[in-house]
Amino acid sequence: MKVEVDVPKCVASGQCAMIAPEAFDQRDEDGMVVLLDETPAPEVHEAVRESAMVCPAAAIHLAE
Structure with a gap:
């Protein structure tokens, strides 16, 4: 996963x-927002996906 x-x-x-x-x-x-890790560990992926889904500004983009 890559996060932007x-x-x-x-x-x-x-x-x-x-x-x-x-x-x-x-x-x-x-x-x-400050991105701490653009390639988070697999155990964090679900939380990152949830963050992207609930972001009211849709400012988090994921590439799986």
């Missing part, structure tokens, strides 16, 4: 960082 984020689309909801903290974080200054 479209930071300008991010609305800083924080769902991704709560669901998959191994792959996502938020910037302190504005809450925008």
